[in-house]
Amino acid sequence: MTDTLSTTPTTDAPAAADERSALDVARDEFRAEILAAGLLVDAGQPGLYGRSGLFDDIVDGLCAYVARSFADQKPERYRFAPVMSRDEYELTDYIVSFPQLAGTVNGFRGTDADHRQLIAARERGEAWDPYLVPAETTLVSAVCHPVYERLRGTLPEGGRVINVRGFSFRHEPSNDPMRLQAFRMQELVFLGDPAAAKTFRDVMSQRQVKGLQELGLDAKIVAANDPFFGRTGKFLASNQLADEAKLEVVVKIYGDLDEGTAIASGNHAGAHFGPIFGIDQADGTPAHSSCMAWGLERVTLALLRTHGLDVAAWPESVKADLGLSHVGA
Numbered sequence: 001m002t003d004t005l006s007t008t009p010t011t012d013a014p015a016a017a018d019e020r021s022a023l024d025v026a027r028d029e030f031r032a033e034i035l036a037a038g039l040l041v042d043a044g045q046p047g048l049y050g051r052s053g054l055f056d057d058i059v060d061g062l063c064a065y066v067a068r069s070f071a072d073q074k075p076e077r078y079r080f081a082p083v084m085s086r087d088e089y090e091l092t093d094y095i096v097s098f099p100q101l102a103g104t105v106n107g108f109r110g111t112d113a114d115h116r117q118l119i120a121a122r123e124r125g126e127a128w129d130p131y132l133v134p135a136e137t138t139l140v141s142a143v144c145h146p147v148y149e150r151l152r153g154t155l156p157e158g159g160r161v162i163n164v165r166g167f168s169f170r171h172e173p174s175n176d177p178m179r180l181q182a183f184r185m186q187e188l189v190f191l192g193d194p195a196a197a198k199t200f201r202d203v204m205s206q207r208q209v210k211g212l213q214e215l216g217l218d219a220k221i222v223a224a225n226d227p228f229f230g231r232t233g234k235f236l237a238s239n240q241l242a243d244e245a246k247l248e249v250v251v252k253i254y255g256d257l258d259e260g261t262a263i264a265s266g267n268h269a270g271a272h273f274g275p276i277f278g279i280d281q282a283d284g285t286p287a288h289s290s291c292m293a294w295g296l297e298r299v300t301l302a303l304l305r306t307h308g309l310d311v312a313a314w315p316e317s318v319k320a321d322l323g324l325s326h327v328g329a
């Protein structure tokens with residue numbers, strides 16, 4: 001994200017003051033246009049929106065387009081809630097690498113007396129959440145996370161491909177409509193032998209960018225890194241970049257102000273998830289994995305930026321690919 005070579009600088013990214021303000025203006029303008037067109041609805045916090053029916057139709061069309069384009073992989077489909085088991089979240093190590101983005105769930109476990117204290121604090125205008133304690137769940141940070149525990153055991157020969165889609169939460173409030181706190185991600189996850197996991201990511205990344213280009217997007221692939229937290233994080237990020245463990249499909253949303261925003265990514269997780277979740281290859285050694293991800297709101301916004309906010313006037317071929325030919329017909 002922020003500190004990748006490839007993506008949009010965000011509020012926490014160092015940038016020249018004048019460059020930053022021009023970019024901020026461009027983001028504010030785009031956000032205002034999208035809201036004025038009623039495509040997104042302000043839900044009261046930076047990066048939190050409702051979607052219009054039309055916006056959702058584009059997202060649905062995109063998911064169907066991805067499903068069609070990758071049908072040869074015969075993925076198994078899973079859908080999960082935006083909330084997952086805390087125990088499984090622990091296993092992913094997300095909180096180690098990205099504490100700044102995580103979201104946890106708290107619940108009330110107190111007595112009547114504790115409840116009275118909570119209400120009194122609230123009436124005094126004080127915070128009431130100190131009366132809550134962590135629940136057994138967390139918000140989902142990446143939609144593949146709830147998949148792994150379900151695959152515990154031995155994979156079939158050739159591995160498995162999973163199609164998973166859902167909401168992700170990331171605590172990164174921003175004025176950029178491309179950076180949301182709650183957004184949907186479509187993923188294709190591969191688990192199998194090490195060479196196949198790497199090949200899957202490399203081959204599918206090429207197909208991913210091609211598919212997005214065929215929708216008229218001026219998209220390209222770049223090597224990228226995740227925003228690992230803290231001082232050790234910088235080291236992890238530079239390793240990830242050097243290993244090309246993460247590829248991003250980027251589109252310039254704000255012209256020259258923008259180094260390119262990631263609308264999709266291809267992540268080679270290697271031996272991270274297999275050993276942690278006890279997922280073995282057919283030969284009994286730990287599985288390797290990789291994930292292809294599409295940011296559904298980001299692709300939709302990139303399409304709106306590229307083809308205009310009037311979906312009826314989009315190129316017929318793009319509308320047809322996304323099942324939107326009826327719009328304006």
Ligand code: ATP
Nearest residue numbers: 001002007178179180183262263264265293295298
């Ligand atoms: P970025 O570098 O922009 O922060 P990321 O590296 O964190 O993106 P991934 O973890 O690879 O992104 O997530 C997969 C996809 O989900 C991204 O390619 C992007 O399209 C989308 N995505 C990630 N973060 C956000 C966000 N805050 N708002 C909207 N979409 C997002």
Ligand code: MG
Nearest residue numbers: 001002170227
């Ligand atoms: Mg990010």
Ligand code: ZN
Nearest residue numbers: 142144187291
């Ligand atoms: Zn994933």
